[in-house]
Amino acid sequence: LTEEERVGPQGARAEERALNLLIAFRNRDIENINSYALLDINGNILFEYPRTENKGNESNRIYFTNVVETGTVYVSPVEFSPETGEPFFYFSALTVDSLGRQVGVLRARYDARVLQQLINRSSGLVGGESYAVLFDENYLHLAHGAAPETIFKLVDMPSSTEVTALQNTYRLPNLPLEQLSTDLPELQQSLIDTDTTPIFEATDVATGARINQAAAVLMEEQPWTVAFFQPQDVFLEPVDTLIRRTVFLTLITIFVVVGVAIALANIIARPILQLEKVANQVAEGDLTIQAPESFDSEVGALARAFNMMTAQIRDSVSNLERRVAERTRVIEISAQVSRNLTTILDPEQLVQEVVTQVRSAFDYYYAQIYLWDESQTQLVMAGGTGDAGAKMLARGHALAPGKGLVGRAAEMKLPVLIPDVEQEKGWLPNELLPFTKAETAVPILIGNEVIGVLDVQHSVENGLGQQDVELIQSVANQFAIAYQNAKNYVEQQKQAEYEALVNEIRQKIQSTTEVDSALKIAVRELGNALGAKRTTVKFNIQSEENGNGY
Incomplete structure (x- = not known):
């Protein structure tokens, strides 16, 4: 609209329409969406809901500059408000007029505590006391499934210079240094090595001195890391009962933990991708689109049709359940075969x-x-x-x-x-x-x-x-x-029978006092024991005179 149209009835109607759209967008998730705003191409806030008295300028924020420079939808890292200290992350997309010209930016501010809600759903997925933790690229706790009091704290104690740099870019709460870390340098090093060593052992605030078995995976859409923890004593409890029969169960359990960690990463990424699709559709002019509900498997590429994506998700869940059922059946049968072998x-x-x-x-x-x-x-x-x-x-x-x-x-x-x-x-x-x-x-x-x-x-x-x-x-x-055990058993049985036979022959020989009788007993018993048709005893007696035998 021209300046003259903006101050007239036409401008009032356009403003009312824009505000109604922002209100409708926010009401879709009023608990987690802090505000929706429409910025002009210079970063000035034209409309914002909930309304604020201060219509400032956001042209220096990365979610504005990135979208203007690249023309693509942008999802920001978690930032902390310089005024309130509240954690947020932003979604932004270009808005264009009917001729396709860039006229501004649509910006949504999301409460970062929604990540904690997503993480909480994963508790106990792979057994007792298992939980997930979400970290950003600076290894700041974004969500913790067992110790929510650690969120927005760094894993390791940073230097004062690093803290200042992060706080100046709103990436860290404005708190004293001693309140900004859980002081776990070994855990941070394991997270740094996730690309080469995704499975590791680590301690965590939630479990104290207990060692955890952990698996970590890097998310594709954001430079974040999802780690899945389970106390090692709980993790190894079922393995200890079967380890003498089969070693490969340990590998299966580790694969399951990694699979759950990957699935959890997809669960966290899905809402972001869905909101990104909504923002793309809004920027193209389709104002009727609604973000679909979250499902339990990975969302496909944004270019895929929604119905195809839903079908793929259902197929993935069905295949996962089938594989789990088949693996369980194989384990049970293998254990039964092992038990049967030990009795033969x-x-x-x-x-x-x-x-x-x-x-x-x-x-x-x-x-x-x-x-x-x-x-x-x-x-x-x-x-x-x-x-x-x-x-x-x-x-x-x-x-x-x-x-x-x-x-x-x-x-x-x-x-x-x-x-x-x-x-x-x-x-x-x-x-x-x-x-x-x-x-x-x-x-x-x-x-x-x-x-x-x-x-x-x-x-x-x-x-x-x-x-x-x-x-x-x-x-x-x-x-x-x-x-090998069966062969050893057979050999032991043969040895026992041999020793018993020798002992029996010895007793029979010792039962007589005559040499002639002893020789007859020895010949008879040896013949019977060996199954010989004929048994002969020969003596070689030396002559005292010439030493020759005769």
């Missing part, structure tokens, strides 16, 4: 029980175990499932080292995986197993020594993956221990 002391029975349980528990097509022969030159099949396994056992099926998947796994001492056998050159088909589509072989190790190979086959292309390899390797490790 016959080596041959143990071999057959392992292949049978592995095949049936995980719905594989076929499973088999090969062990070294006595000369350590061939891998001889010791157990297999179904008719194919019985036939190969009957004909003494064996493989040379380096031949086929089984031979390669034994030679390299590493698992070998073929997701699609038709695409693998040199794969050896078996006429007894015509439906094999995927195969993996893992070495059975005792220390660094290979004692055999556990081989599993599936009738579905890509039906075996890295998760199956880890699972089968875990079963192979458990089998190696159980097999």
Whole structure:
């Protein structure tokens, strides 16, 4: 409008319309939005709601200069009001007229304490006493899921020069130096090293001297860090009960913690991205758009249609639940297989029980175990499932080292995986197993020594993956221990029987006082014990005169 139009009825109507829009925007989240303002291209406040007497100039603020220079939507870091000390962060976007010319900036001021509300939702996500903490790029606590009294304090004690620089740019509360830090230099160093070491151990104000297992991730849209903490004694409690049976559970738990930390970062970033989309639509002239409600997975790129984004979020949640359910099932079955193995002391029975349980528990097509022969030159099949396994056992099926998947796994001492056998050159088909589509072989190790190979086959292309390899390797490790124990038990039984037999023969010999009877008893008992058809005792008596035997 021209100056003359602005002071007339047309200007009054335009002002009323602008204020009504600002009021409508703020009322969408009245608890957290502190104010909406419309600035002209010089940074002067034209309209602001709630209204203030002082219509100042904000041309020196970064949320104004950044938008004017780049023309893109801007989200500011958390700043503290120089007048009230209240924490805010700002969203800003260019406004254009009908000809596409820049005419000003739309600015929203958000209460930074809303971040604490988001963080509070994450408490207990991965078990008892777990919580999340949000840090900015200066390692200032923006939110703390267990100790909210630490928010807006730095992790480590800064120098007075650093404090002054941050306070001059409104990035730190105007408080005495001793009130601005939690004095945790080791935690700050771990956060600095997040790119290379995202999983670490650290102490925190909320848990005192207790050591926490922590995982941290950098957010994509803001230079902020989200860290997830859980006391190490709580974190390791379920692992301690299973660690003798399986080691890979620890890795799974760590992956879950990292996944939750990443998911939490997405939860925090989502509202910012949604507000950014609203601001973009408003700047383009669409005043009917409303920010959608937050969901529990990552929001797609702003260029995606809203309906597509919602579908992707639902798919992500569904896939996550499916993976968690499948992982839980695998853990339970693996634990049951481990318990069953510990009760079997016959080596041959143990071999057959392992292949049978592995095949049936995980719905594989076929499973088999090969062990070294006595000369350590061939891998001889010791157990297999179904008719194919019985036939190969009957004909003494064996493989040379380096031949086929089984031979390669034994030679390299590493698992070998073929997701699609038709695409693998040199794969050896078996006429007894015509439906094999995927195969993996893992070495059975005792220390660094290979004692055999556990081989599993599936009738579905890509039906075996890295998760199956880890699972089968875990079963192979458990089998190696159980097999060694069974062999030791059998040897001990044989030794005990031998000693009992020797003792029985000794007692029978000692029960007679005649040499002739003692010799007869010895010959008879040794023959019976050895299953000999004939037993003979020969004496070599030396002559006292010439020393020759006769």
